[in-house]
Amino acid sequence: MEKKNLDWNNLSFSYIPTDYRFVAHCKNGAWDEGALITDPSCTMSECAGVIQYAQTCFEGLKAYTTKDGRIVTFRPDLNAERLISSAERLLIPPVSKEMFLHAVDEVVKANAAWVPPYGTGATLYIRPCLFGSGSVIGVAPAPEYEFRVFCTPVGPYFKGGIKPIRLLLSQYDRAAPHGTGDIKAGLNYAMSLYPGHVAKDMGYSENMYLDAATRTNVEETGGANFLFVTKDGTVVTPKSNTILPSITRRSLVYIAEHYLGLKVEERVVPFSEVKDFAECALCGTAAVISPVGAVDYDGGTLTFPSGMEKMGPVTAKLRETIVGIQEGEIEAPEGWIRTIC
Secondary structure, eight states, X not given: OOOOOOOGGGOOSSOOOOSOEEEEEEETTEEOOOEEESOOOXXXXXXXXXXXXXXXXXXXXXXXXXXXXXXXXXXXXXXXXXXXXXXXXTTOOOXXXXXXXXXXXXXXXXXXXXXXXXXXXXXXXXXXXEEEOSBOOSSSOOSEEEEEEEEEEEOOSSTTTTSOEEEEEOSSOSOOTTSSTXXXXXXXXXXXXXXXXXXXXXXXXXXXXXXXXXXXXXXXOSSOEEEEEOTTSOEEEEOOXXXXXOHHHHHHHHHHHHTSOOOEEEEOOBGGGGGGOSEEEEEETTTEXXXXXXXXXXXXXXXXXXXXXXXXXXXXXXHHHHHHHHTTSSOOOTTSEEEOO
């Protein structure tokens, strides 16, 4: 199949409309079968639930071209399960796991010409989303919903590729205790827009957020989980009920333990301990795993031994392994790779 004429090696992480997207509608609590369409626009009431009360949730996953030429996705079943959890929390009728996987498969197949070739470092980013499309003026769930899956070819999430980035310890809170921090709701990301703008305006790539209850423990950034490495090689990830359960983080934890033979700890990480780590990285679908070189805070700078020039050795090995699994160079655990075509 002939690929689109794009500069695959120099794509940014931005939206490029592709040929097809999947759309389904829910009325009276029941979803229709949905279908592929070509129109990238959405038409809805000015009083739609998503506009009035931010009743929306979404997912993010990627399709890859493997070394042997297949097009695959990485653990999409977990994305389906997480979208169901998010929808239930927002009183959105969830789509079934089967519909989710069918929609993703169909969108990737229909847009196969947009899947970046193997070895370019680019991927096809897939965005499933659920939102209230029916009119609602009182504070209540919308009466109708839309499920949409679209895709776009993307390059690295952070400018500069995988070079270490510098973070700012944020004075703002990302998610409240007993709130919606552990689901992939659009409103969580809206809350991070202003702090993210402030950080980027000051020259930082992202924020490091602390827990809102005590402002002493590391949580996550606006769009990725943290992963730390101790000086003795133990992989540590922060634990909190307001952190999004990242599929990439869960996969990296498994890889660290079962592929690299490393000790892994998921626990509360006080900010006061960050200075003692040898490596720090951000992980998520968009970022994959990106090294952090330094964190600035009110009173000083924490610079990791791995530095600002290259990622640390454990972070590098984790990235090499997960990308190798995604691109078919390393054998994947059973069920991790779904072949589309």
